[in-house]
Amino acid sequence: MKRDGDRLTFIYTYNYSEEERSLCHMEMRALFGVEPESAILKSDVEIDPSRSPFIKGRIDIMYEGETVTDIMNQVGQIHLVDETFKIIFVKINDLEKDKKIKYRERLQIERDIGSHIQGKVDIHHPDRLFGIATMGGRWYFGTHHKNKAVWLHPLKKPREYSTALSTRTARAICNIAVPHPEDIRVIDPCCGIGTVLVEALSMGIDIVGRDINPLAVSGSRENIAFFGLKGDVTLGPISAVSAHYNTAIIDLPYNHYTRVTRDEQFAILQHARRVADRVIVITIETMDEMLEQAGFVIMDRCLAKKGELGLFSRQILVCE
Numbered sequence: 001m002k003r004d005g006d007r008l009t010f011i012y013t014y015n016y017s018e019e020e021r022s023l024c025h026m027e028m029r030a031l032f033g034v035e036p037e038s039a040i041l042k043s044d045v046e047i048d049p050s051r052s053p054f055i056k057g058r059i060d061i062m063y064e065g066e067t068v069t070d071i072m073n074q075v076g077q078i079h080l081v082d083e084t085f086k087i088i089f090v091k092i093n094d095l096e097k098d099k100k101i102k103y104r105e106r107l108q109i110e111r112d113i114g115s116h117i118q119g120k121v122d123i124h125h126p127d128r129l130f131g132i133a134t135m136g137g138r139w140y141f142g143t144h145h146k147n148k149a150v151w152l153h154p155l156k157k158p159r160e161y162s163t164a165l166s167t168r169t170a171r172a173i174c175n176i177a178v179p180h181p182e183d184i185r186v187i188d189p190c191c192g193i194g195t196v197l198v199e200a201l202s203m204g205i206d207i208v209g210r211d212i213n214p215l216a217v218s219g220s221r222e223n224i225a226f227f228g229l230k231g232d233v234t235l236g237p238i239s240a241v242s243a244h245y246n247t248a249i250i251d252l253p254y255n256h257y258t259r260v261t262r263d264e265q266f267a268i269l270q271h272a273r274r275v276a277d278r279v280i281v282i283t284i285e286t287m288d289e290m291l292e293q294a295g296f297v298i299m300d301r302c303l304a305k306k307g308e309l310g311l312f313s314r315q316i317l318v319c320e
Helices: 018-032 068-075 103-114 150-155 167-177 195-202 214-226 262-275 288-293
Strands: 010-014 040-043 055-065 079-089 118-121 128-135 138-146 185-188 206-211 233-235 245-251 276-283 298-306 312-319
Touching (some): 010 018, 010 128, 018 167, 018 298, 040 128, 055 068, 068 103, 068 138, 103 128, 167 312, 195 206, 195 245, 206 214, 262 276, 262 288, 288 298
Parallel strands (some): 079 118, 079 128, 185 206, 185 245, 245 276
Antiparallel strands (some): 010 055, 055 138, 276 312, 298 312
C-alpha cells in the first residue's frame, strides 16, 4: 500500500449544499486540521467516512502517478485469487470545468485499469471495491470506502422538538467537538430530547446527558433506547455537576422559545467553564461578549442553517 513516509495516506471526497458549506468546512478543520479548497482532500488522518454527513467516500491510497497509464502499470501487482472486484471512477475532483472527464471516458478508464488486475470483475456484489481519482494533477488508486449514511437512521425519533438540531447538524457538531474520541469524556448538560446524544453514542463517543426538564430527560432516554444505544441522562442543572470533562456540547436554551433569561444563559456558560476544558456552544444569538465574560476564547465558528431556505440559523462556536 502506498505510504507517505511511514504513514498511510488517503483521498477524501465530500458533498454538501451551499447552506451547509460553513458547517462542512468547520467539520473538516476539526477532523483534518485544514480547510479544503475544493471537494476533494488528501490527508494522512484516517476517518471512517460514515462518521460525517458530508464525506462521500475515502480511498486508501495504494498507488499514485502522473497519468492513468502510471496507475495501470502498477495495479498489475494486484493478484486476487478467491475475491472479485470492481473499480469506480470517483467523479469528484479539482479539475477545471472545461477539463472535466466525461462519462464514457470514465467508464473506459475503469475498464482499462481493471484489465490489468489479476482477478474477476463483479459489478454488483464485489468482494473488493477500488477507486480511481485525480487531484492536484496526479492520479490515485486504492481501496474505496463509501459513506454508509448511518446518520439517516435516526431521522425519525419517538420524541421530537421542532427546534431541535437536525441529525446532519448534530452529527457534524459531534465531529467538531470530538474529532478523535479516544480517552475523551463529554457532557451535554442541556441535552433536550437527545439529538446530539444519539449521534455521539452511535459514533462511540463517551458522552453523558443532562437537562432540567423532566420531559426532555424522559424523551432523551426514550430516543436513546429506541436506537439500541446505551447512555446516561440525568435530571438536574449544570450547576450540580461536580465531575470534570474534556468537552461540553451546549445547545444553549433560547429565550425566543423558553423562559430562560440572559443571566441564566450566562450562568450555564460559567458552569461550563468550570466543568469542561473545551466547550462547543450552539446559539441562535450572538454571544461573543457573554462568552468572553465567562472566561472563554472563541477558537472557531460557523453558521449552520436549518431548512432549504436557511430561515433558521445557529451559530456554532468552539471555545476554550
